[in-house]
Amino acid sequence: MTVAASGPGFSVRDIPFSYRGSWFGFSPVIAEKTYAQDVHLVSHQTGMHPVLRLVPAADAGVTATPHLLTWSGDGGRIDLAYESADTVRLRGRGLGLRLTAADPDLTPFSGPYFYHDPVDGSFVFTVYQTGRRYRITVLGGQAVPLGTQALGTAERGVTLAGDWEIALEEYETARAPYGGADTFEQVVKAARAEFDAFAAAVAPWRSEATPAAELAAYVLWSATVRPAGFVTRPAVLMSKHWMDKVWSWDHCFNAMALADGLPELAWDQFRLPFDHQDAAGALPDSVTHSEILYNFVKPPIHGWALGRMPKGGQDEIYRLLERWTTFWLTARRVPGHELPHYQHGNDSGWDNATTFDPGRVVETADLAAFLVLQMRELARRAPDPDAAARWSGAADRMRDALLAELWTGDRFVARCAHSGATWSSSSLLDLMPIVLGGELPEPVHTALAARIAEHLTAFGPATEHPSSEHYQDDGYWRGPIWAPSTVLIEDGLRRAGHTATADEISARFRRLCEQSGFAENFDARTGEGLRDRAYTWTASAYLILAAAHERRRRRH
Known part of the structure; x- marks a missing residue:
């Protein structure tokens, strides 16, 4: 064959x-x-x-x-x-x-x-x-x-x-006997x-300048399943290859890609893991037809993503997001500590990133940054002024602790939640606080932008610095380019005013998808697609970046 x-x-x-x-x-x-x-x-x-x-x-x-x-x-x-x-x-x-x-x-x-x-x-x-x-x-x-x-x-x-x-x-x-006529x-x-109707809704801006848009739409369309088993809503699986689950941060990127054209389907993507929120407020690690796993969680990027979702369902969404945030503030903070911790690299979504080599139970800068954004979103959606003030104050305290406790003057470090020992790594994960954009002091976001530029290859930001002794071409989060880190970094750089770098990252990743398709991740040196080759959050990342680029281009 x-x-x-x-x-x-x-x-x-x-x-x-x-x-x-x-x-x-x-x-x-x-x-x-x-x-x-x-x-x-x-x-x-x-x-x-x-x-x-x-x-x-x-x-x-x-x-x-x-x-x-x-x-x-x-x-x-x-x-x-x-x-x-x-x-x-x-x-x-x-x-x-x-x-x-x-x-x-x-x-x-x-x-x-x-x-x-x-x-x-x-x-x-x-x-x-x-x-x-x-x-x-x-x-x-x-x-x-x-x-x-x-x-x-x-x-x-x-x-x-x-x-x-x-x-x-x-x-x-x-x-009944088949009766199709x-x-x-x-x-x-x-x-x-x-399919044409789906593509027209999701990517109405597509043109010869966005040659992978229609295929990206197909990857999402064809990976969508109807409700069955534990899948409570129409859901975009991460793939109809072996990565046939919905993980509790992957779904956010699919929701964002669908938000403008198919808002109802987008909300289904955002809400599905919340249908299985546990008594502590935690989201499951993953959901699929016949299995829900709670052995890990995933990073709280949901407040960041929620700001890019269509309007609607505010009261219920607020309650669900509040419970998810409270989980981190109660179950994942050492008594007396302001900063929360991951219990394993898998909780971060960056399973084997070198940030976690010295220890697994770690207070990291990316986690604090995501929760600052999430608490800002809760403050915006709060049902009353007192709740808004409470969440704004909590966000201020976490941002200040992030800068006071993990910023060394030129980089962020990670800290062992038990001993207080700190370390730095060559992982791009240490630079993810750029998602705070202009909320970071200018010297901080400028230093982060410069370090991010050092991670760039011809195809985008490598997840481990290419000169690191730990870099691996097919090392999962130890080198390859991934869609979610690219989208988060591009967005943070843009909001911090580093638009030239953001534009370059967007352009390189879009070219990468046009050349190598929508793989789970990519060899940062060659651009070769790695692992599962039909990954929906990669297709969604292309659609998100291409749509935003087209909007900027048409404005000018």
Whole structure:
């Protein structure tokens, strides 16, 4: 199988072919950094599970656009399009297809059971891993069943040859016989219209000057799932590869990218982790279909993000944000200390940053800066003057403590919450207080801006200084360029008046995405996309920066 992009399309090795609301997609990526030879239907209910394998009868190249997946070879072709979030249509013209269970093993408690339904003549896979059924209804041509229903290892599925057409549905226990009346062409046209409307809403400013905008919109659109399991709202997963969760800071960037064009969907993104806020006020580390994790938290950037959200829901949002902030001020402050602490690098979102090498329970400057911004936002949204004054005073005290206790005159240090020992590192994390913008004294934000400039490569700000002995090209937060740090730094520099540096960071990151797509992170020296290659907060960062750049350009 040859996987390639065509025209405005994309490679399914990088970005799964999927549809807004669907819990499954089509990709050869079947596990973390694991690529199959053939395209699979991969479900994200109860985890990431390859369910069905799609094998053309002859060698065929695969191309994808937002509305159509196509195999072409040996004088024939197969087309696949979504009819709805849980139904796809496939059509073959002169090219056959073998559609089989991805897992050939059947035991009493695992594996795919396959049967021919006597009610409507369809073929059905029942899959233990997802707890769902996958039904094939023949609309044209003939399907020949494969394999045996006995326990053990065997190929189970159907073959289709010549000219044929089928509908493939995902459902739970029972469903009326397939009754779709639209032609395949009508299905394709409707899918294209669905995506075009989304792209027009999210990126109405797109042009030849923003060549990655439409693909960025597709990454968000196709990674969106309908409510199911613990996912209480329509949600943009971080990816429909293996990073198929909503983490409690990633969601903020997706909400911001959607805010102008699709405010209701944007609020769903912002609110989803708050639906699982615990009794202490903490947000979960992550939420996905069948799992909520509270073993870590994520940094409180929510006040910063809230200032960039559409108006609405102020009273409820205030209450939720107040509880989240109070968690940090009570559960994460040593008695007598003004500054809060992380319990692990994972709490910061910068899991293995070198800031945490000397210790894990650490008072850091970025955390204090985020909470200052969050308390400022609470003061703006407070229901009465007394509450506003209380939050303003708390923000002032934390800002003053940040500067008095962690600023050395040319840099911020981190401090052990137990011993009080301090240290500095070569991590970009130490420079994140630039998010305070003009609230920092001029000498402080100017020194931070100069240090940030030292982290810049041709592609953007490296998360570890490139000359550091700890720098690694694929070192997660020890070198690679990440979208969230880039957006936060660009915004803080701009608000501090360092617009030239902010403009340069924005331009370099936008070019990086246009060159290397929307990877989880990027090699800071080469610009190569690393890890998960269809990461939504990266696509959102591109849309946020491109939209802002277009607004500035058009003003001038």
